[in-house]
Amino acid sequence: MVEVGEESGRRSGCWNLDGRVYRPLKVGFTKPAPQCFSVYGVESGDTCFAIRQEFNLTAAEFGAVNPNLECDKLFPGQWLCVVGRA
Numbered sequence: 001m002v003e004v005g006e007e008s009g010r011r012s013g014c015w016n017l018d019g020r021v022y023r024p025l026k027v028g029f030t031k032p033a034p035q036c037f038s039v040y041g042v043e044s045g046d047t048c049f050a051i052r053q054e055f056n057l058t059a060a061e062f063g064a065v066n067p068n069l070e071c072d073k074l075f076p077g078q079w080l081c082v083v084g085r086a
Contacts, residue, residue, distance in 0.1 A: 031086075034065045038083035044076045055082040 040051060048071035052062045063069065064086030 034067065034081065034084050034086040036065060036081035036084040038081070039079045040082045042074050042076055042078040042080060046074055046076075047071065048074065051080060051082070057082065061086075 040055070042051075048062065048069070051057075052059065062082075065081040065084035067086075069080070
C-alpha cells in the first residue's frame, strides 16, 4: 500500500511523529497582478477623485488597477494606471 506522499518508493511530504506522511496544504490564494495599458503622470494638485473623473473610472475600477495606492500621498511624477484590467 502506498501512503499519501509516497511515489515510486520515495517519500515526499511531511511526516508526523507516528511516521505517517501528509501532503502539505496550499494556504491562501493570490490574485493575479493587474495589467495596465495606459498610465497618467500625477501633477501638482491632482487628487484621486479628479483623476477618476477625468478618465471616467469608478472608485472600484481605479483601485483595482492601482492596488496599494494611498490617495492622500499622491506626488507629482507618480504614475497611475488609468486603463487596465484587474
